[in-house]
Amino acid sequence: xxxxxxxxxxxxxxxxxxxxxxxxxxxxxxxxxxxxxxxxxxxxxxxxxxxxxxxxxxxxxxxxxxxxxxxxxxxxxxxxxxxxxxxxxxxxxxxxxxxxxxxxxxxxxxxxxxxxxxxxxxxxxxxxxxxxx
Ligand SMILES: Nc1ncnc2c1ncn2[C@@H]1O[C@H](COP(=O)(O)OP(=O)(O)OP(=O)(O)O)[C@@H](O)[C@H]1O
Numbered sequence: 486x487x488x489x490x491x492x493x494x495x496x497x498x499x500x501x502x503x504x505x506x507x508x509x510x511x512x513x514x515x516x517x518x519x520x521x522x523x524x525x526x527x528x529x530x531x532x533x534x535x536x537x538x539x540x541x542x543x544x545x546x547x548x549x550x551x552x553x554x555x556x557x558x559x560x561x562x563x564x565x566x567x568x569x570x571x572x573x574x575x576x577x578x579x580x581x582x583x584x585x586x587x588x589x590x591x592x593x594x595x596x597x598x599x600x601x602x603x604x605x606x607x608x609x610x611x612x613x614x615x616x617x618x
Contacts, residue, residue: 497561498526524561531566535592543599548606563596567603 495516496502502509517525518534523542525532542562551564553572559565566583574581583600585593 494520494522496525497522498528498557499532500526500528522560524563526556526561529556529566529569531561531563533563533587533592533596535590535595543602545606548603551603552607563599564603567600568607571604571607 495513497517499505499510499513502513514525514532514534517523518536521540523534523536523540543564547562547564550559551562551568554565554568556565556569570581570583585596587593
């Protein structure tokens with residue numbers, strides 16, 4: 486069983502909840518957060534909880550785990566969404582967007598920075614200069 490499927494960390498995707506109620510949603514979110522899992526999915530949407538502490542989950546090694554993978558192959562992460570958007574953009578040759586929503590202080594700006602960092606890391610050096618610009 487993959488690490489992110491282990492029940493020890495709660496359900497990685499809220500669509501797998503047996504009973505969809507606010508109580509069960511919050512209990513799963515809390516369990517995951519307490520185990521250091523700040524990201525979860527609702528299908529193709531990432532739910533993020535602001536950890537307010539530095540997490541060692543955005544490094545080069547993590548980038549490599551997500552590069553070119555499908556969404557459900559790895560534990561929920563912003564990098565999985567970034568990769569899916571990048572792949573969709575290349576496949577369709579059309580602009581793509583990622584919608585980030587949440588209340589003030591939820592971590593939207595940080596999330597957008599990690600997404601851009603990921604895109605910069607996986608594009609080739611010529612494109613990277615343009616992404617960084
Ligand atoms: N992934 C993260 N890891 C660690 N700390 C984080 C993370 N995301 C947010 N934070 C912390 O929370 C603070 C607020 O996050 P951020 O500025 O991204 O919120 P925001 O949703 O853009 O807020 P606003 O809507 O008010 O601009 C950051 O300065 C940082 O300290």
